[in-house]
Amino acid sequence: MKWMMMGSSMEIYPPPEFNFKECLVFLGRSDLEVMHQIKAGYLYKLVKLNGERIVLKIGDTSKVIQVDFPMGTPLSSTTLEKVASYIWEWFDLDQPLAAFYDFARKDMILKELVSKYDGLRIICLPDLFEALAWAIMGQQINLTFAYTLKKRFVEQFGESVTINRNTFWLFPDCEKIASMGVDDLRKLQFTVRKAEYIIGVAKAISSGVLSKELLLQKQDGQRIQTALMKIRGIGAWTADYVRMKCLHDPTAFPIADVGLHQALKLQLGMERKPTIGEIREMSTNWEGWQGYATFYLWRSLYE
DNA sequence: ATCCAGGAACTGT
């Protein structure tokens, strides 16, 4: 991770295989998104780091990520370090993407995508509770409604900061959700099950039996998968999604994902969606990078 | 109206 301060701005120096504007397209895919805002090419997000709430204004200038602080808070060097590391993690910048491109350029399905979306990285959800809760919200419903649920959830239970008549939201603390009842979420049109799953996950995280650190300590992706799937409400799809978007495992592969199926159908000009078996077949070359293949295919569904 | 959506648990065999 490379960064330095230039006056009141932070400069972050990402690896060469990174295109901020390409990532902005993905971040801008829903008008109902509440966790960040995009305005005039800048990405705004409220984060809580080192106990401080900080609004970040993120832009790019030729190979450099530039971060400004609209709240003008005097930030300690430890907080600044956490800002840099948050952004590094958000855009998955530790991933050696050149290795993915090396074979993807020769792959019949991926070559067009990696050329079109060059520099796109998986947009991560560094917070485990947010990643799990969002995945559960998205189970078996259309994305638009999933975003509606998230917006209600965040605006009901999250904290916010308003500057210049713009309101920015933090994802609700798991401690707060752990103290909620199913009925509190039912009011927002969560199903009983989704409410139970999310409250259960919130309790597990706030009690300390579940955490990102504990999962990452397991090293092996399969063990992490198994550990996640022991939790009620987390099946294979959610476990893969969280490994991909939160735990930075590029081998995670949500193979049953309907978005993936739809993207493959369109990309291959098929009359129907491919079967799991067919996807397994066409993904044999993707070993080690199934998560990135999936993400680039998801990207092809937006414009 | 009908089908389906970035699934998972439960039940029966």
Next chain:
DNA sequence: ACAGTTCATGGA
């Protein structure tokens, strides 16, 4: 292990 059923609601 595997298939069928239930949950639940909005979008197209």
